[in-house]
Amino acid sequence: MSVSGTDPTGLASDDGVETIADELLDQALAERRALVQLCLYALDRASAGVVARIEEGLLAIGVVAVRADGERFDPSLHEAGGTTPTDDSALQGLVAETEVPGFRDRGRVLRAPIVTVYTAR
Numbered sequence: 001m002s003v004s005g006t007d008p009t010g011l012a013s014d015d016g017v018e019t020i021a022d023e024l025l026d027q028a029l030a031e032r033r034a035l036v037q038l039c040l041y042a043l044d045r046a047s048a049g050v051v052a053r054i055e056e057g058l059l060a061i062g063v064v065a066v067r068a069d070g071e072r073f074d075p076s077l078h079e080a081g082g083t084t085p086t087d088d089s090a091l092q093g094l095v096a097e098t099e100v101p102g103f104r105d106r107g108r109v110l111r112a113p114i115v116t117v118y119t120a121r
Contacts, residue, residue, distance in 0.1 A: 036063055040103060040111060058103070066102035066113050068095040073117045078102075081114040085121040094118050 036058065043054045055065050068078055073093055081099045086092060095115040102113030 032061075036061075036105065036110065039063075044100070062106045063110070064104050066104055067098040068102075068113050068115050069098050071095050073115065077109075077112060078117075079112045079114045080117050082116045083119040084116050086118045087121050088118075089120070091118040092120050 039054050039058055043051055046054065058065070071078075071094065073080065073095055078095065084096045086096075094117070096118045097116045098113050099116060100114040103110040
């Protein structure tokens with residue numbers, strides 16, 4: 001039976017009551033989030049070839065791997081995993097290497113990359 005009494009499919013509502021379509025969308029989005037998190041978990045434990053394939057699949061749905069090599073270290077975007085000394089002042093504060101890639105889902109940070117940062121010797 002429909003919520004409004006006029007739609008036998010139950011997919012529309014005239015009085016603002018949540019519909020079956022809304023519930024299905026919420027469920028699909030929750031399942032997508034769970035699958036993306038599962039992929040990130042698997043990716044951390046996979047071989048290089050499998051990592052590349054998982055990243056391709058994630059990219060196809062809007063989830064982008066973030067490698068910050070060469071960027072200025074920003075603690076709001078990166079997690080420092082370590083440092084490496086340098087005598088080159090131009091390198092100080094830059095990301096020397098991404099230890100663990102981060103991920104963004106359509107711009108929303110899922111996981112910050114863990115990086116090694118150049119510091120003064």
